[in-house]
Amino acid sequence: MIKTSDIVIIGGGIHGASLAFNLAREKAGKIILLEKKYMASGPTAKSSAMIRPLFNELVYIQLVNASTKMFEHWGDFVGGSAGFVQNGFLRITDSLDNEALAGDLELAKSQGVNFKIIPNNELKDYAPNGNFDEKEIAVLFPEGGYADPYLTTLSLASAAKRLGAEIIEGVSVTGIKVSKGRINTIQTDVGLISTRTVINCAGAWSDRIAAYAGIQLPIEVHRIPICLFRRPLEMNIENPVYSDGTYGVYLRKADENIFRSGLFGSNRDPVDSDRYDETLSENQLNLFRKPLDQRFSVMKKTYFTGGFSAIYDMTPDGHPIIGKIPEVDGFWCDCGWSGNGFASSPAIGRGLAAEIMGRESNIDISYFSWPRKKGVSIRRN
Ligand SMILES: Cc1cc2nc3c(=O)[nH]c(=O)nc-3n(C[C@H](O)[C@H](O)[C@H](O)COP(=O)(O)OP(=O)(O)OC[C@H]3O[C@@H](n4cnc5c(N)ncnc54)[C@H](O)[C@@H]3O)c2cc1C
Known part of the structure; x- marks a missing residue:
């Protein structure tokens, strides 16, 4: 049977x-x-989901600022909980230079x-057990913190359903038919969906x-x-997120007695x-x-309770690909x-939805357009 839809979104991550x-x-x-497994079954659920407006590019600062306001009022804005914990974000650094700080x-x-x-x-007022070099300082972002990526995704999906969207789990996209340069049909493992977007x-x-x-x-x-x-x-455990720019590692609460730690950047x-x-x-x-x-001598006396490997979807310059792809009419990326x-993610969803509806995004997201415009630099944080 062929279904029809005005818009088909592929992927049920955040x-x-x-x-x-x-x-x-x-x-x-x-x-x-359409989600091939279940909502938030991919890297989203494993995310550290930290939120901090520290970047060298204007667009990320604007997006994170706007998203933070949404996280602060999630119940009113979306409904349900995003599990947002706003204990602040502390970047430890030995220099306020943009490159060393990875932010402007x-x-x-x-x-x-x-x-x-x-x-x-x-520094000891914010990280009482920390060992600091005499050159080190920190920048505290009091509105920073982290959320629960699983709850965030599920609450957005529930709200979308309440507003009439159809969320289909366990269905995989297996092909896309393009006709005369325009999206025509989505093939899935259970049938076809006719759509133009x-x-x-x-x-x-x-x-x-x-x-x-x-x-x-x-x-x-x-x-x-x-x-x-x-x-x-x-x-x-209720301290701010420790984001250690000197050693390239972060530490935040995962549970009442568990810390979660990740490394800066991506190893090849x-x-x-x-x-x-x-x-x-x-x-x-x-590592x-x-x-x-x-950084914390007391960490020497604590035991490793487990860990896992997750994946990043990396582009060559470290920036996402967002917007309409000119090669095929009706094909968009996020x-x-x-x-x-x-x-x-909350703010980009709002901006991109406006563009799909033919309006301008309230935040200029053209920095992420594909093919890239001139002047896009490589992201270093
Ligand atoms: C360990 C880790 C830590 C992170 N920490 C942070 C952080 O602190 N702060 C931050 O801002 N970001 C962080 N990130 C990054 C952030 O979590 C990701 O960028 C984001 O979750 C990606 O979401 P997504 O929806 O783009 O993709 P995904 O989560 O990858 O979702 C894509 C979905 O598409 C589905 N899919 C794939 N193929 C098909 C198909 N053929 N048909 C139907 N469905 C399909 C998949 O099953 C999947 O569910 C972290 C990521 C990881 C992994």
């Missing part, structure tokens, strides 16, 4: 869910979201971002979805490790998104032990977030 919600709010007609404080200030520079002699939110599988429509996207999938540790009794560890080793090796664990033990897509 971006597909945000877009379904925002398009349904826009009354964009019949909207179908002047740009942040120009956007009304609230932050406080913490001098060396006050498709949005590729398939994250680490988005290059395969694009290839179905004859479009090449430069997405590489890389494996990245996450470690969990028992909280040392001396350490307060290319894998196949359908079959990669999701466990954590001893070598990977060692965490040294920097954490150096993918390639390169390990950085959670915090911006």
